[in-house]
Amino acid sequence: EPEVTQTPSHQVTQMGQEVILRCVPISNHLYFYWYRQILGQKVEFLVSFYNNEISEKSEIFDDQFSVERPDGSNFTLKIRSTKLEDSAMYFCASSEMSGALGDEAFFGQGTRLTVV
Amino acid sequence: RKEVEQDPGPFNVPEGATVAFNCTYSNSASQSFFWYRQDCRKEPKLLMSVYSSGNEDGRFTAQLNRASQYISLLIRDSKLSDSATYLCVVINQAGTALIFGKGTTLSVSS
Numbered sequence: 001e002p003e004v005t006q007t008p009s010h011q012v013t014q015m016g017q018e019v020i021l022r023c024v025p026i027s028n029h030l031y032f033y034w035y036r037q038i039l040g041q042k043v044e045f046l047v048s049f050y051n052n053e054i055s056e057k058s059e060i061f062d063d064q065f066s067v068e069r070p071d072g073s074n075f076t077l078k079i080r081s082t083k084l085e086d087s088a089m090y091f092c093a094s095s096e097m098s099g100a101l102g103d104e105a106f107f108g109q110g111t112r113l114t115v116v
Numbered sequence: 117r118k119e120v121e122q123d124p125g126p127f128n129v130p131e132g133a134t135v136a137f138n139c140t141y142s143n144s145a146s147q148s149f150f151w152y153r154q155d156c157r158k159e160p161k162l163l164m165s166v167y168s169s170g171n172e173d174g175r176f177t178a179q180l181n182r183a184s185q186y187i188s189l190l191i192r193d194s195k196l197s198d199s200a201t202y203l204c205v206v207i208n209q210a211g212t213a214l215i216f217g218k219g220t221t222l223s224v225s226s
Contacts (some may be wrong), residue, residue, distance in 0.1 A: 033213070043160060043203065043216040056212035091159055098211050104150075105214060107159035 002026045004108035006092050012114045013082055021077045021111045023092030032075045033093040033105065034067065036060070043091070049075065050098075082115045089113075119143065120217035122204050128223045133194045137220045139187040139204030148207035149180055151189050153200045154219065160203055163189075194224045 005024045013019050025032050034046040047057040047067055054067065066078045075094075079086055089110045097103040122139045129135050141149075149166035164171065166178040166187055177190040187204055204217040 035214075035216075042218040043154075045208075045213040045215065048212045050212075056208070056210060058213070089157075093214075104162045104165075107161070109159050 002106075004092055004094055004106050006090075006108035006111050008111060009109065010112045010114070012116060015084060015115055016081050019079050019082055019113065021079075021090050021092075021113070023075045023077070023108055024073050025075055025092065025094030026096075026106055027073070029094035029096050029106075031055075031095045031098060031103075031105075032067075032069070033095075034077045035091045035093065035107075036088040037091065037110075038088045046077070079113075082113075084115050087113055087115045119215045120204050120206050122217040122220050124218055124220060126221040126223055128225065129194055131194055131196060131224055131226050133224075134190065134192045135194060135222060136191075137189045137202055137204075137222075139189075139217055141185050141187070141204075141206045141215075143206065143209055144182075144185060145209045146206045147211065149187050150205040150214070151176075151178055151187075152203040152205050152216075154203055155200050160205075160216075163202070191222075194222075196224050196226060198222060199224045 007022045032049040037043045045058045047061045048055045064080045068076050091110045092108040093105040095103045095105045120141050151163040152160040153163045154160045166180045170179045175192045179188045201219040201221045203219045206215045
């Protein structure tokens with residue numbers, strides 16, 4: 001079964017450092033997403049991406065965050081200068097069609113980011 | 117009012133029990149609704165979509181009441197393997213993002 005893969009599974013970084021979280025969405029999917037989940041809290045939307053541009057972003061997704069699809073397979077989330085409160089599980093997801101059509105979003109297993 | 121609200125539980129039930137979870141959403145323009153399941157420290161996985169007419173998948177039944185902006189999930193004949201957090205999810209108005217509730221935790225015991 002096709003799956004969304006994320007690397008690394010766990011990353012520890014010092015406050016103020018830049019991190020890049022990597023995702024390989026399912027190959028025929030066109031819509032890509034990043035979500036995060038702080039321990040014990042709900043899954044929060046960060047950004048959606050379609051046709052090589054951001055289609056929506058939340059208030060959390062400020063200037064410290066950026067996304068990129070550098071080639072035909074990878075989808076990355078960059079945090080420029082990490083803060084302690086960025087510590088969370090970051091999930092990448094992809095879907096074949098728009099969520100507005102009720103299409104299922106498939107999630108990767110997540111990257112646990114710990115900022116120290 | 118929060119976008120998606122759920123009773124956090126936990127619901128502790130014996131095997132074989134029937135349990136129901138409820139969810140309310142604030143945006144009346146939302147068009148797509150889902151129940152996802154999340155096991156501890158794992159990614160969310162789609163359990164079922166929720167349709168206006170109600171839908172059933174084995175032991176699981178989902179209902180949507182658009183007038184009340186209310187979604188429910190009924191689990192019959194609970195199994196130990198049903199222990200998880202159940203996430204109510206609503207598509208935003210633009211159709212570009214899933215909005216998650218905080219989840220309801222279910223623990224099924226033998």
